[in-house]
Amino acid sequence: MYEVTLSNVDYSYSDHRVLQGITFTAEAGDFVCLLGPSGCGKSTLLRLLAGLSFPSSGDITLDGKRITGPGLDRGVVFQDYSLFPWMTAGQNIVLTLEQAFPGKNKEEYRQAAADYLEMVGLAGAYGKLPGLLSGGMRQRAAIARAFAINAPVLLMDEPFGALDAITRARLQDLLLQLWQQREGERKTVFFVTHDVEEAILLANRIIVLGLNPGTVKGIFEVDLPRPRVRQELYKTEAFAALRDRLVTVLHENILSELDGGQTVRSDGEGI
Numbered sequence: 647m648y649e650v651t652l653s654n655v656d657y658s659y660s661d662h663r664v665l666q667g668i669t670f671t672a673e674a675g676d677f678v679c680l681l682g683p684s685g686c687g688k689s690t691l692l693r694l695l696a697g698l699s700f701p702s703s704g705d706i707t708l709d710g711k712r713i714t715g716p717g718l719d720r721g722v723v724f725q726d727y728s729l730f731p732w733m734t735a736g737q738n739i740v741l742t743l744e745q746a747f748p749g750k751n752k753e754e755y756r757q758a759a760a761d762y763l764e765m766v767g768l769a770g771a772y773g774k775l776p777g778l779l780s781g782g783m784r785q786r787a788a789i790a791r792a793f794a795i796n797a798p799v800l801l802m803d804e805p806f807g808a809l810d811a812i813t814r815a816r817l818q819d820l821l822l823q824l825w826q827q828r829e830g831e832r833k834t835v836f837f838v839t840h841d842v843e844e845a846i847l848l849a850n851r852i853i854v855l856g857l858n859p860g861t862v863k864g865i866f867e868v869d870l871p872r873p874r875v876r877q878e879l880y881k882t883e884a885f886a887a888l889r890d891r892l893v894t895v896l897h898e899n900i901l902s903e904l905d906g907g908q909t910v911r912s913d914g915e916g917i
Contacts, residue, residue: 648709648719648798649674650695650834655704657690664690666859668704672851674798675832677825679845679852683896687860688838692803695836696722708799718746720799721792721833725807727784729776735763735787736772739794746795762790766820782813786820793824802837806844815876818847826873842892846885847874854892856899864895 655668665687672678680688693699694706697715706713708720722728729738739759743750760772766786776784785805792800802821806814825832839845845852849868856863870884879885 648834650799650836651705651707653705653707655691655694655701655706657687657694657699658702663859665694665701666861668860668862670853670862670865672834672836674834677832677835677848677850678837679849680836680838680855681840681842681845681852681892681896682855682860682863683840683857683899686855686857688840688855689803691855691860692722692801692836692838695799696720696801718795719797720801721795721797723785723788723792723800723802723805725804727776727781727788729784729787729791731776734773734775735768735779735783736760738776738787739763739791742791742794758794759790762794763787765793765824766790780813782809782817785809785817789817789821789824798833800833800835802835804838804840807839818844819876822848822872822874842889842896843880845892846870846888847876847879852892854895854899863899866892 650672652668652670655665656663657665668691680691682688690699694701695713697713697717697720729735730741733741736756736759739762740755743755743758760769763769763772766789768783768786768790771779771783771787776787779787788805806817809817825835837845837848839848846868852866852868853862854864854866855861866888868888870879870882870888
């Protein structure tokens with residue numbers, strides 16, 4: 647498990663500043679949700695963490711070492727599943743295993759891929775092409791592939807955003823189950839969302855980003871017991887209070903943007 651630190655990170659595209667002064671640390675085994683409205687730079691920040699883009703200034707370190715590009719120490723799950731359409735679900739995972747763990751025989755790769763598919767409830771999908779799978783099944787295959795490389799850091803960019811409500815809830819529960827299985831070996835997770843309730847359900851810590859440019863508007867600890875059961879969690883006063891604080895920060899940030907970018911402070915703790 648690796649600690650991830652961002653120190654005064656700026657990112658500009660052409661002459662447009664997308665992110666400014668992003669500073670925070672995710673402890674090893676942390677579950678961090680990046681929350682904010684569309685256009686605040688959440689996905690850009692995740693690309694920086696993945697090493698697919700680079701800061702204009704500032705540093706991002708993983709286990710004390712600067713991120714200089716993609717690596718097998720980070721697994722990535724995108725919203726669009728990103729499975730190779732000409733390969734079966736099993737072959738997609740085998741390809742990843744071959745890159746992460748070279749030198750094993752084909753049967754070992756095949757069995758490992760089958761095991762990870764079974765872990766996410768896709769025991770019968772090994773030989774199926776992605777086009778024959780539902781959206782939820784493709785996303786489960788993508789999650790299985792990310793877990794297969796056993797990277798200490800998992801980056802997820804609104805992975806459930808395009809799914810129906812029932813499938814989304816099932817995959818949220820699956821992700822929590824996989825993350826919580828081994829407390830001493832938990833992955834450090836960064837999860838992009840614009841859904842307040844999803845962030846509270848999943849995260850240990852929620853980082854709220856503001857608009858134009860993206861800045862940290864608040865860091866909120868989610869001090870709610872685990873395992874979390876949504877039907878019970880949503881009824882608690884602690885959940886309602888945190889949800890109201892987060893909605894207030896998001897609302898005030900949008901009002902500030904509409905009012906010409908003037909700073910509006912929230913009375914919520916953590917700002």
